[in-house]
Amino acid sequence: MDQQDPVEQASDGSDDLYDIATWEERTSVDGLAVALYRLLVASTRVVVILAALLILVGIGGLSALTDPQVGALTLLSALPALALAGYVYYSDVTQNEPLSMLVVTFLLGVLTATFAAILNSLLSNVGQTIAGEFQLALGFLGSVVFYFLVVGPVEETVKLLAVRLYAYSHDSFNAVIDGAVYGAMAGLGFATIENALYITRNLSSSGLDVGSGGVGIIAAGGTITAVRALAGPGHVIYSAIAGYYLGLAKFNKENAGPIVIKGLILAALVHATYNSTVGLGSTVIAGITGLGGLAAFLVYVIIYDGVFGLYLIGKLRRYSQAYHSAHASGPSAASFSSEQTEFED
Template structure:
């Protein structure tokens, strides 16, 4: 869209500071530097705040517990393996160019730091929605109101909040790099952000559910073995649960990241495109959080199957369905890329402009 003056003016007309603008004067260049400085300072402040919050969260006992008992770290690593494998698959699905390790690592770390923002929001608003007891639901004695407010909490707070902070981890650094050069790169970095978020979430869940074994410092082989089995017994259940939950984070944020990549190359509609990706990811995420606590209990009431087995089946089916949709989206991009690349590389389809020495064969 152009100003009426710019639309009607001759190309030779100088419209600087009238209907167009570019940095010319010292003041203009100062304005550019000020704008860039404010943005850089804002990004640095966000990262510093995320680091501060995460240090507070880990300082609450998780870090000390891991240092005291290294076997807990082994459980955490195991819990992250399924999500890591899924993120690796999405990475290998990028048919364009390999993503640099520096951008992948930065996205992973930023997702860990920004997870603290989501933790504060979830904890603060869980009481308001009555999920943690009390809140609005507690003062409304209407049948089903607690379930309603729980659904609202997951759809309006947890889903959008967690997906937004994961997308922020991509947007703040990798997105701004010139090596983010294709739509599918968004899915790759989104998946890595989901992996980072799942990793720190697993750290917190596992450490909160395990108390330090009495034989922490092994004085002998017997103490070492006892500490290992005690940790394994205390944390195997939560490790399995978190291992199943991790791939979901990768899938959700890969969807949101894909649309962030699409927005990068469609700047006129960037806002709605990013909103679409967040809506999809938040809905899938929120629906999972709601159903995972209801479906296994309901099914177990009618079918004589252990609740945990039903939980595993539900997670596999639910994540499998949406992974299939993600796979279709990535496969469509891959096929389209191959087709247009073949068209360009085929000499029969290639054409060049005529020179003054070539005969014009057009009638």
């Protein structure tokens, strides 16, 4: 509920309180203020998008996406993430989101990923410099700290930014669950450009000329494509969780800030935990089962993404149940018990 000034609270509605305790657009100056505000908001969005595009070009992301061979490998690597994003889309029991909005959010996910690339690199260098000054050996513990304090929060924030830049304020974003749908699309965009850059760098480090084309590029990129295909769905899961809470915040404006932060905390924790444990977990699985490195990695990813994928599915299903209950002639949605605290038994 919007807070009211004491004058407005005490008024019986017969007095004109414009420019005293209330405000609405009336005069030409009011109109100018509204127009300038809208221009400022739109300009800020344009500046952010242009900055992201320039960074994308600068780090080689655009050339990676437009190279036919790398593009083909990237498309293959993105298929599992695309399938998961599609599941989230079809889980929306309200109105289907417009294709144009999904595409825009996907592209913004590609663009805003560049901010994460810059920030991760910059903060990594800062951390290494500080460690060098104090002669600290970072090792595995340093990597874990970096994942939890930098990579997880930064990457989940920029993916949520992709939703906030456009879809959030659109009329089609008219239900809490829409946040999960658009969050998933932003995660898909992030995973796509990340895969393209990883594949390009892997091929270049192998001594192959990416721009030369040929079947050899496709063959050589098979392993890294498989690895990135397994990593991609995680981005969709994390950002769909954060996106769900962004949707919850949109319809609970009095607590919007804490709700958004809660979503980011959950997504960043799940993300950082994956980054911190995937190497060790794959090694343990390989040691126990005798599987090769890629196969052990596959098993670990399936287990990890399966656990938190089920958590996401549970949230989507609870929303679906509440929606159907609220629109049925039977008991009201108010009869549903509240959801357990995250990760409680």
